[in-house]
Amino acid sequence: MPILETIQGPADLKKLPSSQLPALAQEIRERIIRVTSENGGHVGPNLGVVELCIALHRVFETPADSLVFDVSHQGYVHKLLTGRNGPEFDRLRQSGGVSGFLNRGESEHDAFGAGHAGTALSAALGLATARDLRGDAGHVVAILGDAAFTCGVTLEALNNLATSMRRLVVVLNDNEWAIDKNVGAIADYLNHLITSPLYNRAHREAESFLKKLPGGRKVFEFGQLVKRDAKDFFAPQSAVFEKLKLRYIGPVDGHNIDHLCRYLEFCKRSENPVLLHVRTIKGQGLDAALGNPEKFHGASPYQIETGEPKKAAKPGDAPLWQDVFGRTLVECARADERVLGITAAMPSGTSLNLLKQELPKRYFDVGIAEEHAVVFAAGLAAKGFKPVCAIYSTFLQRSFDMIFHDVCLQNLDVTFCVDRAGLSPADGATHHGLFDIAFLRTIPNTVIMQPKDEDELADMVRTAIEFNGPVFVRYPRGAAPGVPLKDKPSLLPIGKAEVLREGVEVQIWALGVMVAGALALAGRLETEFPGVRVGVVNARFAKPLDAELLLAQVRTAKLFVTMEDHALAGGFGSAVLETLNAAHVATPVERVGWPDEFVGHGSSQEILREANGLSADAIYGRVSAALRKA
Secondary structure, eight states: OOGGGGOSSHHHHHHSOGGGHHHHHHHHHHHHHHHHHHHOBOHHHHHTTHHHHHHHHHHSOTTTSEEEESSSTTOHHHHHHTTOOSHHHHTTTSTTSOOSSOOTTTOTTOOSOOOSTTOHHHHHHHHHHHHHHHTOOOOEEEEEEGGGGGSHHHHHHHHHHHHHOOOOEEEEEEOSBSSSBOOSHHHHHHHHHHHOHHHHHHHHHHHHHHHHSTTHHHHHHHHHHHHHHHHHHHOGGGHHHHHTTOEEEEEEETTOHHHHHHHHHHHHTOSSOEEEEEEOOTTTTOHHHHHOTTTTTSBOSBOTTTOOBTTOOOTTOOOBHHHHHHHHHHHHHHHOTTEEEEESSOHHHHTTHHHHHHOGGGEEEOOSOHHHHHHHHHHHHHTTOEEEEEEEHHHHGGGHHHIIIIIITTTOOOEEEEETOBOOTTTOTTTOBOSHHHHHTTSTTOEEEOOSSHHHHHHHHHHHHHSSSOEEEEOOSSBOOOOOOOSSOOOOOTTOOEEEEOOSSEEEEEOTTHHHHHHHHHHHHHHHSTTOOEEEEEOOEEESOOHHHHHHHTTTOSEEEEEEEEESTTSHHHHHHHHHHHTTOOOOEEEEEEOSSOOOOOSOHHHHHHHTTOSHHHHHHHHHHHHHHO
């Protein structure tokens, strides 16, 4: 029987002789590769932490001890070792399967849920403080990637840690990658630390010498104390963590389970905060992932032998929304030297890598630091440049205050291209982009638009860049409809909608990807309700809304319908209601959108829409019932 099948929980792992652990690590890698090749997922991050997770569960006792994984996209190994190696893991990130991230509702072993970077240290400090207030004895371990140290919230937690002195273990999983290669001074600092010849030679020689002495284990542990004091002499750069009251140990080979267990045991006995610096290789065990860490950070289903996607793009396929944005931005940047592109560690995910390739001096990657990206853009705009921030909708949430205070309050000329607006099915609640309209349209000076197809996206990107003020262009993930692009994008009149189908009794106002469904709904309604003429408006703008057109339609409309790929609370439909209410119009409005709840993960958009009342039949049922009452 495979060793992994005998592991029903951490207790079973502890019973294994250490000689079997390398074989278990290999089985775990094979399991992850097999499942992610079918379902996609975060391949590289998980393959890199197999030995580390085994060691963590050998040394600590979950759920009494809390393991807090930053982002938690590297939590697959943890799930396999905590009783989730069954059919539910075969359906990883699919409907009925386990989540691709840690989820407190999924297992008692998941101490803290996550999906965004940089939260682990703050959460761990909170858990440790709660433990001490309750008088509990458990350990708290925060597992952070090196990229997490570029997040402002991690640095804030480090500052707080220096004053709290809670018993806490921090594991720095250093693989030099976030999604793309890490950038910035912190990445350079860590690289310098792990490559310091003098320090590392002293580290190795001292450890080897101490272990050979009688009573080697105790002497080795005493040596850790000596080594801490010697670091300032051998490698002064390692003292940064010590100055923050975080005792530094390492760097340690993250693929040597025996060494990891030894060091973690030492950390476990520390009464003060301690950081264990672990060196791992992202994608370890899969040649394709080692050769292309960025692609295999989060991969679609792939061929194990070659690493090629199972559904490769073919000539004639519709382009990805993000690629249309990326190519349009390059064209705009060529035409105007003031245009710059900014990403927060997502060059390929947003297609800003196209700008990097063509105009590298106009491209900026600030690391996983969306808040900084926004204020950085504001500073550029204050000096006459036209920065374009490409950020996923779910990550844009993190920079709300900077958007409000630094960009919109000063009415600065920054364009935000809000990628992944709508569903991100397999990633689930932490990654769906269903809330951006609601929090953005409350801010003065904002213009918010969404295209119905890729040609209109190109128009909107050009319009946003040439407009003087903050503009947000939202668009979904995946392939666009396949509409041909004009030779040159057009400028759109701000706040003006497009009538696609004339109507009288019913007017459907749809935004973005919902336009196609609105046209189909209109045809079905006219078939089922003879004599009723149904109009369709491509709203284009969630703010400013085309109030002139909307109020002109009031004269004949018995029912308005709004359709959006966004939460209903505070969204586009709410803007329509507010506009009608301000004009004292009582015409009923049937709003179609996502419910006021966090939508989980699923195998496809269609499955999630069906489950949330947004299938074509469900929408027709609601609208037809509203029409009968009108």
